[in-house]
Amino acid sequence: MKVLVATEKPFAAAAVDGIRQETEAAGNELVLLEKYTEKAQLLEAVKDADALIIRSDKVDAEVLEAAKQLKIVVRAGAGFDNVDLAAATAKKVVVENTPGQNSNAVAELVFGxxxxxxxxxxNGKAGTELLGKKLGILAFGNVGRxxxxIAKGFGMDVYAYDAYCPAEVIESAGVHAVANQEELFELCDVVSLHIPATPETKQSINYDLVGKMRKGGILANTARKDVIDEPGLIKLMQERPDLKYVTDIKPDADAEFAQLEGRYFSTPKKMGAQTQEANINAGIAAAKQITAFFKDGCTKFQVNK
Ligand code: 3PG
Incomplete structure (x- = not known):
């Protein structure tokens, strides 16, 4: 079987070595397409691939149509909004992710x-400390946890809301559960987003919601660009010079946010999961899932069941 690793943003070399070892030990062939710049390169490379490992790379209906031999796509990471699940299901292609494998890396970046x-x-002026501040975590999955x-190590007072996680589970982790996201924004000095991009969450972080934050509030986004209502957030930050926005996903309106001098920061490229450890964990987990799929038909991490 031919396993293609197609990554616009490549894994660390040690992760690729591990993926190769796992793939070849299982009797499969590894093909690499790293740092590609044109979709045409991906369309060409997937033609004879039986399995595909990706990161945030877009696998849409056109890619799936070109991949005539494809049986499985593993997104080495958590979010799978970059894969057209309906098109994959229609083509009987199994789609999996590797939940939890890169979550510590993303969480550490939040604190950076x-x-x-x-x-x-x-900028040289006296700032403040995280100690004693109220941190709100929106969605209590692997990254949120x-x-x-880490927040407890900083001495922060930690709150969380997750529409799909019972309050008892949040409380059992020593975190205050709140009733809804409005309350989280009202209560906390800092809100960190960990929601996936779904029809329900897209543009949900908007003018009204962030406007509930107390004076000096900070919004941190290591989740997805699409969850932010960018015009709404810009309008709010123009009206409220006390608010700050830090993000690991460059907004479409980056230039407009950049006008909010001293209150906005974006990493140049999504860096949350870009550590050797996260690359090794997620990359090798993806390779192992592919081995198990071809060997035993295992689909434990399938997201398009
Ligand atoms: C994820 O969903 O796992 C993270 O957003 C990491 O994405 P990346 O692999 O593109 O860095």
Whole structure:
């Protein structure tokens, strides 16, 4: 079987070595398409692939149509909004993710960005500390739980809301559960987003919701660009010079956000999961899932059941 790793943003070399080892030990062939710049390169490479490992790479109906031999796509990571699930299902292609494998890396970046924000982006003026601040975690999945763990080390007072996670589960992790997202924004000094991009969440972080934040509020986004109502957030931040926005996903309106001097920061390229450890964990997990799929028909992590 031919296993194609197609990554616009490549894995660390050690992760690729691990993926190769796992794939070849199972008697399969590994093909690499790294740092591609044109969709045409992906369309060409998938033609004879039986399995595909990707990151945020877009696998749409056109890619699936070109991939005549394809049986399985594994998104080495958590969010799978970059894969057209309906088109994959129609073609009987199994889609999987590797939940939890890169979540610590993303959670650590949240704090990198938060320290940067409360210290006024290192402009030399006295900033503030995270100790004692109220942190709101929106969605208590793998990343949210790691954020809660690290926040306690900073001495933050931690709150969370997750529409799909019972309050008792949140409370059992030593985190205050709140009744809804409005309450989370009202209560907290900092809100960190960990929601997936779904029809329900897209543009849900909007003028009204963020407008509920207390004075000096900070919004941190290591989730997805699409969950933000960008015009609404820009309007609010123009009206409220006390608010800050830090993000790991460059907004479409980056230039407009950049006008909000000293209150906005975006990483140049999505960096949350870009650590050797996360690449190794997620990449090798993806390779192992493919081995198990071809060997035993295992579809434990299938997301298009
Ligand atoms: C994920 O959904 O796992 C993260 O957003 C990481 O995405 P990346 O693999 O493109 O860095």
């Amino acid at each position: 960005m938060l320290v940067y924000a409360v210290r006024n982006f290192y 790691n954020v809660a763990r």
